[in-house]
Amino acid sequence: VTGRREGYDPSSYPPVAVTVDLAVFTIRDGALALLLVERGSEPFAGRWALPGGFIEPDEDAQGAARRELAEETALTGLDVHLEQLATYTAPDRDPRMRVVSVAHVVLAPNLAEVRGGSDAAAARWCTVEDLLDEEGPDLAFDHDLIVRDALERVRSKLEYTTLAAQFVSEPFTLAELRAVYAAVWGTAPDLGTFRRKVLSTDGFVVPVTDRTGTDRVGGDGTASRSGPRPLLFRRGPATALQPAMLRPSTG
Amino acid sequence: VTGRREGYDPSSYPPVAVTVDLAVFTIRDGALALLLVERGSEPFAGRWALPGGFIEPDEDAQGAARRELAEETALTGLDVHLEQLATYTAPDRDPRMRVVSVAHVVLAPNLAEVRGGSDAAAARWCTVEDLLDEEGPDLAFDHDLIVRDALERVRSKLEYTTLAAQFVSEPFTLAELRAVYAAVWGTAPDLGTFRRKVLSTDGFVVPVTDRTGTDRVGGDGTASRSGPRPLLFRRGPATALQPAMLRPSTG
DNA sequence: GGAATAGTGTCTGTGAGACAGTATAGG
């Protein structure tokens, strides 16, 4: 009686808006952080929320997500990982009207700083630890739910893909890469096990042969530590881990 | 300039429709099969397509999916597995207007037969093998793409979850459960490895103690085979496999 | 007995987990 695709009359349905929301993760000072923007108008004025916006008539969700990402950050979007997470459709998730949101997850290397985008009121990085804390901010709409889903997606994807390398800027050391797992999972994988796994997985990382000019300078500018100079690597073409590298806590 | 959530005027955007599409899988005669319906009107009149329909104003995507499932099949939807797959948003995926579709995956135990739903023109099961074949039917809209994504989702989820048990009706034998893996993956896992894995995973299956009246009758009515009477099981509370059971071919 | 199916046992290789131990730098 209803719901079939045949014979649809748009004017007989209340209007629906379709948006994208972005859960942009990065590693800052060894901690997993998420990009938030401050809402300038009702509803939820003054509250923190995920960056996002409407899908334009000529673009798909992925295109809208990349455009919003470019507007909100300095990320050109070509070298960052962006994937669809899920779509949130609760009828009352936006009090103004029916809004269906296609959420995406973005993994970005450590950024210098957020530049408030072309029209964002304010933007900042918030550590996931602070966000999950009871004292932390409650996000607008159902964005707390989206963040929880996005976090679980990132945590589990580190187990069976090479996505961790998307969090470090090239060239990077294995210690930096291991720090990514520590930040995302909360516990670091065993050093020996980790090195064995990364180095034995073909195409996870590729060694950098030319190290001139990069001595003593990590991707985030760390310099002058003691100890031997670590080998440097770049991201390899592999995407899957076979078998998976499981989280220590959930093992 | 555009795309921000603040200051949205619905009338300044072309109308958008939001639908759900269902990839309903089952095992029929030892083969993985997908539920298709025949379209009765343009566009793609006469072509096979995934069942689906519009999201009503008072329901979310999951609710719409369960309603459509009940309309199209005899499945009440309470005991079948239903999960969101992904959302398809290409601007021209429907030639009439902008239609965004939230695709879902359904795993159903072997059904007697499809009853064409309340308003479906025709419905049938199509084996995945036929569908992937070059000679097979080309589905309407971007449903071929959705089916490929759904199939990969099901195949990978059998690896690290107990979802295979959703394909068999209770009570079931371990041989029937193993046949599910064989049908979905194309190759059967090793018998010994499979039994060890299933029986050593707490809560994957629970033994049925009372076997009166069920002798010699499998879930699909198979009877009078030779050999010892197999033990019968029901689905257990566990959902995850730790560690995963990997596909033989992709191992 | 023979065929078909159900279920068990056993050997082997791979790889994770957990460390101990060695090497190279700065101070």
Added chain:
DNA sequence: CCTATACTGTCTCACAGACACTATTCC
């Protein structure tokens, strides 16, 4: 020297893969 970091080796245990083998039923 001491300390911090980078890296390697080794031992053990869990488990997947690949089978061979026994047991039970129908004909």
